[in-house]
Amino acid sequence: MATFDKPKVELHVHLDGAIRLETILDVAKKRGIKLEADTLQDLMQLCTVYEPATLTEFLSKFNHYMHVIAGNREAIKRVAYEFVETKAKEGVIYVEVRYSPHFLANSSVDPIPWNQKEGDLTPDEVVSLVNQGLSDGEKAFNIKVRSILCCMRHMPNWSMDVVELCKKYSSEGVVAIDLAGDESLNCVAYPGHRMAYEEAVKSGIHRTVHAGEVGPPSVVKEAVEVLKAERIGHGYHTIEDQELYKQLLEENMHFEVCPISSKLTGACNPDFTKHPVIRFKEDQANYSLNTDDPLIFNSTLDTDYMTAEKYMGFTEEEFKRININSAKSSFLPEKEKKDLLNHLFEAYGMMVNTSF
Numbered sequence: 289m290a291t292f293d294k295p296k297v298e299l300h301v302h303l304d305g306a307i308r309l310e311t312i313l314d315v316a317k318k319r320g321i322k323l324e325a326d327t328l329q330d331l332m333q334l335c336t337v338y339e340p341a342t343l344t345e346f347l348s349k350f351n352h353y354m355h356v357i358a359g360n361r362e363a364i365k366r367v368a369y370e371f372v373e374t375k376a377k378e379g380v381i382y383v384e385v386r387y388s389p390h391f392l393a394n395s396s397v398d399p400i401p402w403n404q405k406e407g408d409l410t411p412d413e414v415v416s417l418v419n420q421g422l423s424d425g426e427k428a429f430n431i432k433v434r435s436i437l438c439c440m441r442h443m444p445n446w447s448m449d450v451v452e453l454c455k456k457y458s459s460e461g462v463v464a465i466d467l468a469g470d471e472s473l474n475c476v477a478y479p480g481h482r483m484a485y486e487e488a489v490k491s492g493i494h495r496t497v498h499a500g501e502v503g504p505p506s507v508v509k510e511a512v513e514v515l516k517a518e519r520i521g522h523g524y525h526t527i528e529d530q531e532l533y534k535q536l537l538e539e540n541m542h543f544e545v546c547p548i549s550s551k552l553t554g555a556c557n558p559d560f561t562k563h564p565v566i567r568f569k570e571d572q573a574n575y576s577l578n579t580d581d582p583l584i585f586n587s588t589l590d591t592d593y594m595t596a597e598k599y600m601g602f603t604e605e606e607f608k609r610i611n612i613n614s615a616k617s618s619f620l621p622e623k624e625k626k627d628l629l630n631h632l633f634e635a636y637g638m639m640v641n642t643s644f
């Protein structure tokens with residue numbers, strides 16, 4: 289049985305970090321693409337981070353398999369659909385899944401990623417395909433799914449496209465913009481990212497930013513003050529700047545915490561009993577628990593919850609509280625947020641608050 293066997297909300301998970309190994313092998317076979325591994329076991333060995341590494345080392349894992357899925361319409365739709373099935377099985381009732389449309393394209397993207405040959409799949413069509421896969425999955429598995437489009441730290445020239453795609457597809461489940469990638473190499477957001485986030489603010493597109501994962505608190509400060517982030521991806525290092533941390537606590541800023549990820553990317557002390565989320569818990573901060581990249585960490589949402597229970601003193605009550613906070617901090621419109629909250633209140637045996 290799962291550690292917290294009740295409906296859950298997940299806000300920080302990368303679609304391209306949540307692909308099934310079986311699917312990678314199968315698609316590679318169908319497309320005649322040679323992989324460095326041809327059994328499930330060997331592919332797992334290749335793609336998984338087993339011991340604490342660095343964010344840069346972790347990000348290099350995507351090189352082993354992204355070329356298999358990118359540029360292929362059927363594969364992209366399938367990955368999105370299967371993702372929803374996986375989350376439904378984990379007891380997730382609402383998930384916001386993120387990805388870079390450019391990383392899955394092979395046309396209208398400069399440079400073309402993963403050494404692909406130029407084709408005819410644009411970032412725009414990628415978003416449309418993912419939307420279809422997610423929407424088919426929602427119907428088949430009866431959960432709610434929304435998506436977030438990622439800008440990449442090292443690719444500021446893609447960011448204006450990303451915000452335009454957020455606007456174009458806001459009626460098809462795209463709810464926000466994100467800035468992901470290697471914060472350890474690019475600590476200050478480029479003008480391209482700043483322009484895209486300015487446009488997001490102007491157009492009412494919700495905003496989250498990977499910040500303070502491995503980088504210093506200044507990255508979090510920039511995310512909040514310059515990029516106008518409404519949520520912080522990870523944000524562990526915020527607590528090294530007590531003034532900033534206190535301010536964000538007062539503002540009820542939401543931190544998207546990913547326990548297993550934070551150990552294996554080297555973001556935090558590998559000793560879970562010293563994890564910053566324990567401080568968040570003690571301060572009753574607003575945060576969620578998430579998987580981030582379950583393919584690469586060989587994890588599930590339950591292993592993250594189990595870790596929190598076993599090493600961080602999490603109780604059922606705290607799990608309920610953080611899922612309620614996650615629903616409140618989701619990028620859903622108010623009415624849908626209330627419905628989601630009521631669903632959780634009911635499932636958790638709490639009084640439904642009719643005063644909203």
Ligand SMILES: O=c1[nH]cnc2c1ncn2[C@H]1C[C@H](O)[C@@H](CO)O1
Pocket residue numbers: 302303304305347350386387388391438468469470471498501549553580581
């Ligand atoms: O934990 C992460 N930090 C920064 N970037 C990340 C993390 N996990 C995945 N990414 C990157 C790699 C993916 O290709 C990209 C879009 O999902 O986002």
